[in-house]
Amino acid sequence: MVKDEITLMYDLHSHTTASDGGLTPEQLVQRAQRMGVTVLAITDHDSVAGLAAAQAEIQRAGLALCLINGVEISTLWQDMEIHLLGLKLQTGQPLLEHLLAQQRDSRYQRAQLIAARLEKANITNTLPDALEYAAGGAITRAHFARVLLQRGCADSYAGVFKKYLARGKTGYVPPQWCTMAQAITAIHQAQGVAVLAHPGRYKLTAKWLKRLITQFADEGGDGLEVAQCQQAPGERNQLARYAIQSGLMASQGSDFHQPCPWIELGRNLWLPAGVEPVWRDWR
Ligand code: AMP
Ligand code: MN
Ligand code: MN
């Protein structure tokens, strides 16, 4: 007898109001279903606070959507900010919870310093406004970007980063993140899969990108985010080759933050032939 095969659509990278996403967890899962996603990972910055509400909404509304518990952890490697995804986590694991609490504490301390630096540039009292945008979630530079945009400091979101929040600019404060090894250990202790997020976005030369991927694999990393919604031509196939060469599995995700013309849940996500998908052993 031939079993009916359901085609699954995986999007394993997305954000909610638990960090810098624009949609609540409830709104995000509703949108994922509308966009044809069947397996969605919510991966907020240094927080798993959106997961319970997302799962409750899936149940309440009877959505045909499988939620993967995820997180996006900011790490420092060679003085660069590298993001690792933890996928299929068991929540409530002490090491991961402790690490995420520390990271959010670092975020809060950095936010205070960002506000102090902006103060010197005569942009006053930004912390309360940024915290209001964060609404109790993990505070990020994206929240400061909204404040600065609202105050007319630049004419676009990207412009605000370029002028104030990017590395080396007035409001930039070097962050105190954990190491890749610490993040991988905590993800593994929570039974999760560690994935190197958006490798193409770090502006690394091929030599440095290979170095990063090699060290990530050597430290026990499991997968590479090979497919994203928007990528340079050839990047996806190149990353697939790196994944195969380094013995890493491959993941795909939109990194959806809020509705916009360029990025959408589930859009343009597929893996080149020959890679091992991170979901290979998922039931
Ligand atoms: P943080 O983790 O606090 O450093 O904040 C980084 C977040 O800000 C990222 O996850 C993006 O959502 C956003 N971001 C960073 N750089 C840019 C940029 N150039 N344009 C738009 N958003 C950005
Ligand atoms: Mn973000
Ligand atoms: Mn990221």
Ligand code: MN
């Ligand atoms: Mn992200």
